[in-house]
Amino acid sequence: MDRLHELKKPAEIISKMMEKDAFSNWLGLKVLSIEKGSCSISCRIKDIMLNGFSIAHGGIAYSIADTTLAFAANSYGYQSFSIETSISHLHKVQPNDILKASSSEIHRGKKTGVYQVNITNQNDMLIAVFKGTVYISKIPW
Amino acid sequence: MDRLHELKKPAEIISKMMEKDAFSNWLGLKVLSIEKGSCSISCRIKDIMLNGFSIAHGGIAYSIADTTLAFAANSYGYQSFSIETSISHLHKVQPNDILKASSSEIHRGKKTGVYQVNITNQNDMLIAVFKGTVYISKIPW
Amino acid sequence: MDRLHELKKPAEIISKMMEKDAFSNWLGLKVLSIEKGSCSISCRIKDIMLNGFSIAHGGIAYSIADTTLAFAANSYGYQSFSIETSISHLHKVQPNDILKASSSEIHRGKKTGVYQVNITNQNDMLIAVFKGTVYISKIPW
């Protein structure tokens, strides 16, 4: 039997990851789409997510992007781990904003991959850009 | 009256910021020390903070570091906002780990500042390094 | 007289910058296009640009991207300075490769801007992605 056909499908892997992912569930993340190397996720900003300036804490946008990265990178069937990430915060995120994070695959080599995640709000304003480098293990999901 | 003496003291500012910071309170962050340009914070990892690999979600270490950055940068008395940040995840963070984030001021200019935040666990193992660039406004706390 | 009309035009500013830019001239950079907030530049890789692995030194792709960032950010007429930059090296760059760097403006606020620069080779392969944050001064060109 072909080794590749044994690998789980993106939706199956992400369903498994999401089920166990307590923090992403706490954030109320909803997976809008998932394909090999690509994922998009939405999140509504609640009061518990605000910081001392009464806007969303920087960690919220980061966390949404990091989950999006993880799902995009793991979707091929091999466990992948984020090793280096950066995020530019461009606009303030307000309570009740609905954020949408969409990944694009910049590079996928044998051992490492690079993904960009753009986060927009309900007015299609870009509020943050995130870039993540992952290590791709040989461990299948 | 001297303008500088009107500015609030670090502990006063951070107490005010922390009081309003719903997400940092949800994380259970404790401020261990605060001085001008320097802050250290601790956090115990709870089950609700885990991801699909049953380790702490990358957004948790980021969020702790981002709060530490915000407190260090705002401690001088002027409101400061994070514009660009990066984090390297070095070791897995387990449930019940007690993390400690400590900032050091790499640079403080008139308009921008750069801070590094090292995060260690209860065994003094470095689990993440974070670097953040802030914009320093002229708005006093 | 309208203040905006006094500002120099992109081509005029970049011609002035390029003329004085000894290192970009040494690299043999050629400006392919320049508009407000956008620039594209080409460069042929010479033997003097190679490192100990006989491929282009990482500093070469970075330098091309940094000049592209500087030209894009300064094109509006106000002097702008790079404060934080990152680059992912995706594929090896060989001698005689012809690189093309193209910027896109992710964000332009009053004080800071964020630009992405993609670098491709003569086969349209993406060899590096660069992101730069600039501080925008009030000093006109």
Next chain:
Amino acid sequence: MDRLHELKKPAEIISKMMEKDAFSNWLGLKVLSIEKGSCSISCRIKDIMLNGFSIAHGGIAYSIADTTLAFAANSYGYQSFSIETSISHLHKVQPNDILKASSSEIHRGKKTGVYQVNITNQNDMLIAVFKGTVYISKIPW
């Protein structure tokens, strides 16, 4: 025969790398010290290294740091390649400044490593901080 004893020594590897590294030689880089995981390098700023603001081009500090990273990471005996790097430019670098780049090893795992490089000038002023992530191959020098 013990596999580890077959590996080349740091000084031997770096001498081999430096000999072939045309661009680092063009920059006039001098290796001040090299040990496993640690390297320090100096460079004098020449007029050919300046940009359109008559200060050192940002690519110069980056290139010095990138060579320092490469030497520190390769010193263990296995070929290592930079995959993601960032640099914060803190102060202007003037003609004839003598820069010193010193690496510190933040993390060294089996497959990836993280190194920080601080660059100071002749007045011990920190002019840039650089962070680099490398992929560690199994190819011995």
